[in-house]
Amino acid sequence: MSTAEVLATVDIVALRLNAERGLELLLIRRAKAPFEGQWALPGVLINGRCADHGLDDAALRALREKARVKPAYMEQVATVGNAVRDPRGWSLSVFYLVLVAPDIELAADDLDFVPLESVRSERFPLPFDHTQLVQQACERLAGKSVYSALPLHLLPERFTVAEALKAFEWSIGEEIQHSSLRGRLERMKAAGWVEDTGERHQPPMGRPQHVLRFTPQGDGAFVFDRSLLV
């Protein structure tokens, strides 16, 4: 026993939807070594001296104290650990996928959203193995988006079908049939997850859009029994 301990962190892969540019990743400028001054995933150390009641609490603390954003959805993705990912030695990271609403304000200039694609393509390199964590989190999002309504958590409470379509397509990385999405939204209406507000929104051109409201019933996403894009 005695010193059989290891350095552990909780790291956050927080994504936001930008209607034109696609998904964006929240980064924070590191205040301390290692990699001081570089942009990296927000995260916190976990150890007995913090008041976290559990890992989800630690993730919420990271969101509150570091990222300073409110999560619309949060899910533990996985844990990685090895001797080389942190220069300080054997370390371990429990990382979370977090979706935030598109209209959030960033509270400080050590925080920024960058295009997700620039990170995934490694044009924007991240320290540690953070690029891989982002990759895994995105795979989780894409995987779940074909059989659940997870991308709706990227939208404001009131949304249009066109916005939902974009959320799904950016999450999955492929175009999908709008009629399939409409069918799914109809089934969500029947289950009380989505309702038609009756309002209309007028785009620059064309027929006005119905404005829907998304009301998640409990944690987790609405699950369908089939997959898109088979």
Next chain:
Amino acid sequence: MSTAEVLATVDIVALRLNAERGLELLLIRRAKAPFEGQWALPGVLINGRCADHGLDDAALRALREKARVKPAYMEQVATVGNAVRDPRGWSLSVFYLVLVAPDIELAADDLDFVPLESVRSERFPLPFDHTQLVQQACERLAGKSVYSALPLHLLPERFTVAEALKAFEWSIGEEIQHSSLRGRLERMKAAGWVEDTGERHQPPMGRPQHVLRFTPQGDGAFVFDRSLLV
């Protein structure tokens, strides 16, 4: 920095299929405090002094050195961490779901397979929060079994449809239509995951059964595009 460390383990939820009694859970009698002498999940401590290249390696080490069984399938489920799960203080467990073939030999008398139901119903209590870990691992198995061929990893390489049916039903916890399973096996044949050996197996009564061979193509389970039991 300095002592910002935490106690971390990798724990294994290893399941085996017993044709009559259903799923069984592998337990080990703890050699050291805390809970010395009690039956618990096999696991190992992780820290910089062990030669693990990563968490999956640590899990394989736990299987090799503690459980002494060969995994047919292995998957990280999640990580739990809090101040109360271990009497030594704030601790963290990365736990894995492992499926092993039914013809396993146990190498020592500090190892045993117990009925999974007795653990899930808490008639067989486990130390730490191991009962909850088992619960979560089983939910993962059940969840994936409705849209993948995961339960086939509980079978020997050569198997019959009747055996596969039992593997699915025990994994999911409900009866399923054998004709649905046959359809899925046909599609796996087309994909090269299953082949008909041409052999027959004669049950005590009735028509002889076709003997199939399961040949996983890479890690992970074969995935279908629909769910059973909708």
Next chain:
DNA sequence: ATAATAGTGTCTGTGAGACATTATGTA
């Protein structure tokens, strides 16, 4: 022959894919 079990076939319903058609706004 009878029982038991394996394997096949039939019918229905759901929902995704693809695409045509209609509806309703702006310029």
Next chain:
DNA sequence: TACATAATGTCTCACAGACACTATTAT
């Protein structure tokens, strides 16, 4: 008017559910 976009409808196909029916063995 033309054009753009939203919303609806139609047709096909794949596959799960349910269950009937046929096939092949032991007793």
